[in-house]
Amino acid sequence: MSITLEQIDKSFGAFKALQGIELDIPDGELIGLLGPSGSGKTTLLRIIAGLESADSGRILFHGEDVTRRHVRERRVGFVFQHYALFRHMTVAQNIAFGLDVLPRKQRPSAAEIRQRVGNLLEMVQLSHLADRFPAQLSGGQKQRIALARALAMQPQVLLLDEPFGALDARVRKDLRRWLRSLHDELNFTSVFVTHDQEEALELSDRVVVMSAGHIEQVDTPEALYAKPDSRFVFDFLGHVNVLQGSLAGNRLASGDAWVQFPEEPAAAGEAQLYLRPHEVRLQLSPVGHAHLPLQVEAINLIGAEVRLELRPCGWQCDTLWEVGITHAEYHSWQPRRGDRCFAVPDVGHLFVAGHTQPQTLYWG
Amino acid sequence: MKSQGRLRAGDQPWIKWSLIGFALLLVVLLLVVPLVMIFSQAFSAGAATFWDNLTDEYTLHAIGLTLFVAALTVPINLVFGTFLAWLVTRFEFPGRKALITLIDIPFAVSPVVAGLLYLLLYGSNGWLGGWLMDRDVQLMFSWPGIVMVTVFVTCPFVARELIPLMQQQGREEEEAGVVLGASGWQLFRKITLPNIQWALLYGVVLTNARAVGEFGAVSVVSGNIRGQTNTLPLHVELLYQDYNAVGAFASASLLAGIALLTLLIKSAVEWRQARQMRPVSTQSDRTT
Numbered sequence: 001m002s003i004t005l006e007q008i009d010k011s012f013g014a015f016k017a018l019q020g021i022e023l024d025i026p027d028g029e030l031i032g033l034l035g036p037s038g039s040g041k042t043t044l045l046r047i048i049a050g051l052e053s054a055d056s057g058r059i060l061f062h063g064e065d066v067t068r069r070h071v072r073e074r075r076v077g078f079v080f081q082h083y084a085l086f087r088h089m090t091v092a093q094n095i096a097f098g099l100d101v102l103p104r105k106q107r108p109s110a111a112e113i114r115q116r117v118g119n120l121l122e123m124v125q126l127s128h129l130a131d132r133f134p135a136q137l138s139g140g141q142k143q144r145i146a147l148a149r150a151l152a153m154q155p156q157v158l159l160l161d162e163p164f165g166a167l168d169a170r171v172r173k174d175l176r177r178w179l180r181s182l183h184d185e186l187n188f189t190s191v192f193v194t195h196d197q198e199e200a201l202e203l204s205d206r207v208v209v210m211s212a213g214h215i216e217q218v219d220t221p222e223a224l225y226a227k228p229d230s231r232f233v234f235d236f237l238g239h240v241n242v243l244q245g246s247l248a249g250n251r252l253a254s255g256d257a258w259v260q261f262p263e264e265p266a267a268a269g270e271a272q273l274y275l276r277p278h279e280v281r282l283q284l285s286p287v288g289h290a291h292l293p294l295q296v297e298a299i300n301l302i303g304a305e306v307r308l309e310l311r312p313c314g315w316q317c318d319t320l321w322e323v324g325i326t327h328a329e330y331h332s333w334q335p336r337r338g339d340r341c342f343a344v345p346d347v348g349h350l351f352v353a354g355h356t357q358p359q360t361l362y363w364g
Numbered sequence: 365m366k367s368q369g370r371l372r373a374g375d376q377p378w379i380k381w382s383l384i385g386f387a388l389l390l391v392v393l394l395l396v397v398p399l400v401m402i403f404s405q406a407f408s409a410g411a412a413t414f415w416d417n418l419t420d421e422y423t424l425h426a427i428g429l430t431l432f433v434a435a436l437t438v439p440i441n442l443v444f445g446t447f448l449a450w451l452v453t454r455f456e457f458p459g460r461k462a463l464i465t466l467i468d469i470p471f472a473v474s475p476v477v478a479g480l481l482y483l484l485l486y487g488s489n490g491w492l493g494g495w496l497m498d499r500d501v502q503l504m505f506s507w508p509g510i511v512m513v514t515v516f517v518t519c520p521f522v523a524r525e526l527i528p529l530m531q532q533q534g535r536e537e538e539e540a541g542v543v544l545g546a547s548g549w550q551l552f553r554k555i556t557l558p559n560i561q562w563a564l565l566y567g568v569v570l571t572n573a574r575a576v577g578e579f580g581a582v583s584v585v586s587g588n589i590r591g592q593t594n595t596l597p598l599h600v601e602l603l604y605q606d607y608n609a610v611g612a613f614a615s616a617s618l619l620a621g622i623a624l625l626t627l628l629i630k631s632a633v634e635w636r637q638a639r640q641m642r643p644v645s646t647q648s649d650r651t652t
Contacts, residue, residue: 051539071542078543084536088558098544101554153544 001156008057032200035210077150085134160192256314405613417614426599445522479584505587513581522567
């Protein structure tokens with residue numbers, strides 16, 4: 001079932017939680033709402049579910065206006081951040097709840113309910129826990145039961161609020177894969193909320209990046225990472241190295257550091273050059289188009305590549321620079337804490353004061 | 365818990381033992397001795413006299429009236445307290461905080477003052493009382509007045525028990541229920557009520573204990589008419605003033621008995637609650 005949001009506004013007292021939200025979610029998509037806390041992503045999810053009402057705007061399910069429809073009649077599946085399992089009911093009773101409260105005419109027979117609960121338990125691979133109480137389950141098990149309970153009503157829309165937020169890293173990764181395959185198999189439309197960029201990028205067909213009550217950008221994970229529309233999206237998705245200085249002609253300078261652009265940027269004035277860690281190389285001597293002196297501050301050997309934290313020498317930057325080098329490079333160079341080196345950019349994203357969109361520049 | 369005898373470094377054993385001794389002394393002097401005295405006085409003239417005193421016509425009436433008042437008060441406050449707790453923990457509205465504070469007024473106001481307020485309001489010379497008098501409705505100096513002040517004095521117990529629990533449990537389970545299609549009544553019966561049942565029972569036990577034992581407010585509005593508006597606590601005082609100490613203590617022993625029973629039920633409920641809350645060790649946590 002497709003979901004359409006038109007001009008959704010929501011305030012809590014003087015606080016504007018959402019402003020003019022426009023979003024189209026096609027049938028069968030798995031979409032992630034990503035943003036820092038307070039960006040309005042959970043509020044938006046609750047408005048789609050009907051747990052919260054929008055101050056203005058419209059919500060359409062499959063082209064049909066459901067704005068005024070009660071939660072009870074929207075028939076969505078909702079998975080809560082802290083699972084919200086009914087603590088006095090067994091796992092089986094939890095899953096059966098939605099079927100048990102149906103009006104007598106629509107309610108399946110007791111045997112049929114038992115059968116459906118059995119199937120759902122098999123699907124989440126927890127059949128052996130049917131008679132346990134929620135307090136006797138681990139976090140990951142609770143989450144899977146919560147999912148089975150939501151799916152018992154065979155909803156066409158599944159909404160998940162920080163579904164893996166409270167789980168440890170390993171379980172989270174497992175459940176993520178499992179949710180993805182479940183989504184592909186059962187083919188409902190899913191919307192999930194997260195503040196974890198890795199989770200959003202890995203799991204979603206498209207990601208909605210939100211900040212301060214509005215949508216910054218909606219795009220596929222690849223496009224979002226390769227071409228962020230704004231500084232906010234840039235900052236929020238992964239680490240970024242920044243050179244802030246004044247732009248004159250095709251040269252951006254700050255203290256001892258400067259960069260020469262291959263073409264003259266469209267504007268001039270105060271500007272910031274954003275460089276992703278993989279868009280920068282390290283060398284022991286400067287090159288013709290860039291002079292960015294750095295000093296090794298910390299070395300992290302864990303992972304597929306060696307991550308270096310670097311402190312600017314003779315120029316200013318709010319945060320340390322981060323650059324990854326291969327283990328082979330590490331062994332031939334053997335950098336130590338305090339060693340000097342120079343950063344060489346291959347690709348850069350230039351933000352000039354007064355412009356929200358960046359200009360992407362390529363060297364050589 | 366195996367913490368007996370455990371000392372922190374530097375603590376002297378004699379400090380611990382003198383504190384325990386002092387606490388024990390206070391408990392014996394202030395709580396145990398008076399309680400024992402009630403029963404020993406009640407039986408001081410023998411079991412037969414004790415029995416005669418209890419089966420005295422006026423005493424029986426006082427017992428009946430007390431039970432009658434409690435039987436009306438408890439359900440009223442059960443419904444009212446549950447409703448109030450649900451209101452302030454499940455909805456946001458202006459004045460919510462003020463309402464939570466207002467619930468405590470009966471605790472803050474002396475019962476005698478509460479009784480006087482009701483007398484001023486509903487008595488024959490009161491604002492509402494005069495109007496009611498003209499229509500032949502008498503509330504003060506009859507059982508409805510006693511019920512009214514008892515309801516007032518005991519109304520915070522149930523709400524006070526429920527509010528912290530319901531705040532702590534949050535509304536997520538109810539939201540999960542409504543998303544799954546449950547109606548308001550189904551939500552209450554299948555989710556809210558099972559989650560609060562022990563706190564509710566605890567609140568009822570406390571309400572009942574207070575309703576049975578209330579003296580101050582009731583004494584102002586009842587008029588102490590023997591055989592008509594005399595509750596058990598008032599009856600104790602009347603008997604004592606009649607120099608019938610044995611009779612007074614016999615009635616008092618009934619009240620003390622109810623109090624002990626209340627404590628017993630309270631402990632049982634608390635034990636039950638603690639057992640229910642105890643989490644069982646969790647299982648391994650991996651999808652296969």
